[in-house]
Amino acid sequence: MSQEFFAKLTQSLVDGDPDATFEYTKGALAAGIEPMEIIKKGLIPGMNIVGDKFSSGEYFLPDLIIAADGMQKAMVLLEPELLKRNQAVESAGTVILGTVKGDIHEIGKSLVGTMLSANGFKVHDLGVDVAIETFIQKATEIKPDIIGLSALLTTTMVNQREVIKALANAGLRNKIKVMVGGAPVTRSWAEEIGADGYAEDAMGAVQIARQLVSK
Amino acid sequence: MHNEKSNQFLVELQPIGRRIQISGNKSLLEAAQLAGVDITSICGGIGICGGCKIQLIHGELSPYTLEEQDTFTEQDIQNGFRLACQAYPQSDVIINIPPESLTTPQRLQLEGHQTEIPVEPTIRTIPLEIPAPSINDLRADFTRLKDALATTVPALEVEYPLLTTASPIFRDADWNIKAILNSNRLISILPSQTPTIVAGIAVDIGTTKVAAYLVNLENGMTLAQGGIMNPQIAFGEDVISRISYVMSHSEAVETNGMRIMQERIVEGLNKLIQTMLDEVHQKNPDHIEIVDAVIVGNTAMHHLFAGFPVHQLGMAPYVPAVSEATLIPAREIGLQIARGGLVFLPPNIAGYVGADHVAMLLATLFQYKNELAYSNKTVVTLDIGTNTEISLLHNRQIYSCSTASGPAFEGAHIQFGMRAAPGAIERVQISKEGKIHYKTIADQPAVGICGSGILDVIAEMYYANILDEKGAILNHHPRVRKPDRYPEFVLVSEDQTGHNQAVVITRRDVNEIQLAKGAIRAGIEILLKEAGIQVQDIDELIVAGAFGTYIDVRNAMRIGMFPNLPLEKVHQVGNAAGTGARYMLLSQFYRDLANKIAKEVHYVELSNHPKFTEEFSKSLFFPKKDLP
Numbered sequence: 064m065s066q067e068f069f070a071k072l073t074q075s076l077v078d079g080d081p082d083a084t085f086e087y088t089k090g091a092l093a094a095g096i097e098p099m100e101i102i103k104k105g106l107i108p109g110m111n112i113v114g115d116k117f118s119s120g121e122y123f124l125p126d127l128i129i130a131a132d133g134m135q136k137a138m139v140l141l142e143p144e145l146l147k148r149n150q151a152v153e154s155a156g157t158v159i160l161g162t163v164k165g166d167i168h169e170i171g172k173s174l175v176g177t178m179l180s181a182n183g184f185k186v187h188d189l190g191v192d193v194a195i196e197t198f199i200q201k202a203t204e205i206k207p208d209i210i211g212l213s214a215l216l217t218t219t220m221v222n223q224r225e226v227i228k229a230l231a232n233a234g235l236r237n238k239i240k241v242m243v244g245g246a247p248v249t250r251s252w253a254e255e256i257g258a259d260g261y262a263e264d265a266m267g268a269v270q271i272a273r274q275l276v277s278k
Numbered sequence: 279m280h281n282e283k284s285n286q287f288l289v290e291l292q293p294i295g296r297r298i299q300i301s302g303n304k305s306l307l308e309a310a311q312l313a314g315v316d317i318t319s320i321c322g323g324i325g326i327c328g329g330c331k332i333q334l335i336h337g338e339l340s341p342y343t344l345e346e347q348d349t350f351t352e353q354d355i356q357n358g359f360r361l362a363c364q365a366y367p368q369s370d371v372i373i374n375i376p377p378e379s380l381t382t383p384q385r386l387q388l389e390g391h392q393t394e395i396p397v398e399p400t401i402r403t404i405p406l407e408i409p410a411p412s413i414n415d416l417r418a419d420f421t422r423l424k425d426a427l428a429t430t431v432p433a434l435e436v437e438y439p440l441l442t443t444a445s446p447i448f449r450d451a452d453w454n455i456k457a458i459l460n461s462n463r464l465i466s467i468l469p470s471q472t473p474t475i476v477a478g479i480a481v482d483i484g485t486t487k488v489a490a491y492l493v494n495l496e497n498g499m500t501l502a503q504g505g506i507m508n509p510q511i512a513f514g515e516d517v518i519s520r521i522s523y524v525m526s527h528s529e530a531v532e533t534n535g536m537r538i539m540q541e542r543i544v545e546g547l548n549k550l551i552q553t554m555l556d557e558v559h560q561k562n563p564d565h566i567e568i569v570d571a572v573i574v575g576n577t578a579m580h581h582l583f584a585g586f587p588v589h590q591l592g593m594a595p596y597v598p599a600v601s602e603a604t605l606i607p608a609r610e611i612g613l614q615i616a617r618g619g620l621v622f623l624p625p626n627i628a629g630y631v632g633a634d635h636v637a638m639l640l641a642t643l644f645q646y647k648n649e650l651a652y653s654n655k656t657v658v659t660l661d662i663g664t665n666t667e668i669s670l671l672h673n674r675q676i677y678s679c680s681t682a683s684g685p686a687f688e689g690a691h692i693q694f695g696m697r698a699a700p701g702a703i704e705r706v707q708i709s710k711e712g713k714i715h716y717k718t719i720a721d722q723p724a725v726g727i728c729g730s731g732i733l734d735v736i737a738e739m740y741y742a743n744i745l746d747e748k749g750a751i752l753n754h755h756p757r758v759r760k761p762d763r764y765p766e767f768v769l770v771s772e773d774q775t776g777h778n779q780a781v782v783i784t785r786r787d788v789n790e791i792q793l794a795k796g797a798i799r800a801g802i803e804i805l806l807k808e809a810g811i812q813v814q815d816i817d818e819l820i821v822a823g824a825f826g827t828y829i830d831v832r833n834a835m836r837i838g839m840f841p842n843l844p845l846e847k848v849h850q851v852g853n854a855a856g857t858g859a860r861y862m863l864l865s866q867f868y869r870d871l872a873n874k875i876a877k878e879v880h881y882v883e884l885s886n887h888p889k890f891t892e893e894f895s896k897s898l899f900f901p902k903k904d905l906p
Contacts (some may be wrong), residue, residue, distance in 0.1 A: 119763070120763075123749065123788075124792070125749055165592075165594050167594045170895075173891075191886075192595075218521055218589075219593055249324070
């Protein structure tokens with residue numbers, strides 16, 4: 064019975080049907096399935112399929128947005144239940160995310176955040192147009208495993224380099240991995256500025272993040 | 279990375295046959311740009327767009343970069359294909375530029391919405407009979423002119439270049455001259471008896487296209503009009519790429535990006551002026567004296583023309599260096615009009631809502647010396663481009679914003695996308711029986727698809743149930759095939775095209791249009807919210823600009839780019855920015871009005887608007903199929 068719920072939940076995310084995700088989550092809870100099980104066996108597999116389809120070029124932004132919407136609807140039901148049980152989703156690692164100074168593009172960065180969260184990372188999203196000092200302050204405060212820097216303009220991607228320099232100056236560089244992304248960002252740019260990882264899309268970012276925390 | 283700085287190499291660009299000597303630290307793209315050969319560079323030379331593909335015929339180049347390895351197949355590499363922006367010469371080289379990498383001749387859109395306005399230009403023409411010098415009257419030539427003008431222009435200003443040339447004109451004209459003035463400033467001196475047309479030019483500098491009008495300032499008639507591609511395209515197709523080029527070429531004088539950009543556009547305008555003059559002279563031999571100029575453009579084009587810094591336009595919060603209306607002496611920037619001529623640049627509203635939008639508002643929202651023409655109406659007016667500027671007039675207030683709609687409607691990022699040139703599919707219909715009808719520009723065999731065609735095909739595919747509301751291509755249609763893992767829609771099959779490849783529409787193409795139309799619709803929705811009104815309250819929707827003139831408005835509504843409105847409420851007005859520029863050339867009233875508008879507009883910044891992401895995400899999807 065729970066297997067059936069999990070399959071349906073997964074499929075509703077893949078199909079992009081947030082209302083169905085919401086209803087199945089409700090049904091699963093009513094059937095007495097543990098919220099952590101619903102997340103791990105129903106929702107995360109669904110988000111991962113969506114992410115893989117996105118990476119492979121089958122799915123596009125609207126598919127991701129609608130899947131994320133379904134995930135969010137489900138979490139509205141699940142979070143209070145987790146709290147009641149004093150449980151938290153097991154953390155795969157801590158990530159600070161932000162779009163660099165001078166750049167106000169949000170959607171790509173937020174999708175990376177959604178996919179990382181769906182895969183168990185604890186994500187601190189600092190938003191857009193984030194000052195270098197803000198990255199450093201937050202990093203000093205919460206000591207994340209990874210900092211993710213987004214830039215969507217050729218005019219602002221230089222600020223990814225500046226954040227990496229500032230981390231070094233603050234003595235944090237060897238304690239924190241840095242990954243970079245955004246439309247104009249390339250592998251060789253990531254190498255040039257000394258980032259630890261680069262991914263083309265949100266699902267790629269999850270894989271890189273996993274590799275970086277296991278190092 | 280490239281250390282052969284001192285080495286000079288000869289680069290030969292085929293099939294054009296241009297040669298240029300450059301040093302080994304210059305990429306082939308830079309070589310082509312310096313040689314005046316316009317290679318497509320959408321990404322501005324960072325190796326990701328694949329637009330600047332070239333082929334090495336002879337010689338040695340730097341090793342393949344990671345970007346090139348990502349771009350090319352084994353076979354491409356064997357055939358010597360490179361990205362011009364990634365390859366540096368290491369010996370004398372000969373390269374071949376394939377046609378698709380050259381920015382080709384395009385169809386240019388020029389016609390604007392013509393409305394009659396009174397002719398009362400900023401320029402004044404004053405006929406003068408100046409007493410000739412004699413042994414009893416030894417005043418200097420210019421003192422004579424000053425004295426003759428003393429009653430009408432008590433404080434005459436004459437600049438140096440006119441002082442150097444006026445004396446022979448006085449004598450040749452036997453002291454019967456016409457003085458051309460812009461308030462107190464002397465613009466030009468013309469002999470009275472020589473038949474002369476006093477004219478001005480109005481120019482709209484678009485990121486892609488430049489449109490210019492040569493206008494008779496005595497009767498308001500347009501003498502000639504012309505268009506060119508913006509020559510700055512060789513340095514990046516969009517505004518950000520060009521700003522980024524300027525930022526990365528800020529030091530050495532000979533490669534200074536700012537200077538090169540300004541020189542190229544001024545050079546282009548000078549050629550365009552000459553072409554228009556030649557055209558008029560074929561019918562009318564009279565001398566044409568261009569004594570005034572009004573130039574509009576988006577804020578970045580405005581700045582690159584005027585030589586204002588652009589760095590701050592490339593980064594949030596995107597502020598203009600100069601937003602006030604500006605007068606520039608034409609000779610300072612090398613624009614070839616009358617020696618004392620001034621170029622009027624209307625004000626900018628914001629970093630991404632420029633003087634061109636001000637000009638468009640003048641042409642679409644106002645009637646001459648009236649209050650707001652649509653004072654009791656609610657009007658949405660927009661100009662679709664890489665950035666789409668949108669304004670909403672409601673309750674005599676104007677709200678404006680700019681939204682990043684991207685270059686998809688100009689054919690970029692679309693697999694078979696191209697600009698409006700011969701062979702481009704510009705209209706598509708899919709009949710109820712599923713039969714596909716299309717029309718190409720100049721009725722040439724299809725080679726690609728331009729903006730209006732892309733809009734049509736997406737709307738038609740959606741209404742023919744080939745696309746779902748998320749934009750996914752459904753497999754059941756006979757024209758949908760699956761060459762590898764993903765479905766694509768065959769718009770024109772191999773045997774019907776001009777290059778023996780099928781013209782197909784992929785999900786990626788659909789997605790690009792979703793991003794573009796989503797950004798436009800979200801912009802409209804946010805302005806409606808700011809004004810506290812709904813779609814039903816819109817009385818008129820005015821669509822300006824080249825692309826906007828050619829589109830099928832109903833299809834724009836079917837895909838949700840525009841809200842559903844009765845078609846009679848929608849007006850496609852052509853190059854309204856060019857029309858507004860002409861108004862400012864012909865009437866000082868419009869220059870004053872431009873200043874007033876720019877101050878009064880409520881500019882709405884979308885990038886940090888709390889509702890933007892939500893509206894954009896919603897607008898990505900196709901709406902319910904409730905249109906016929």
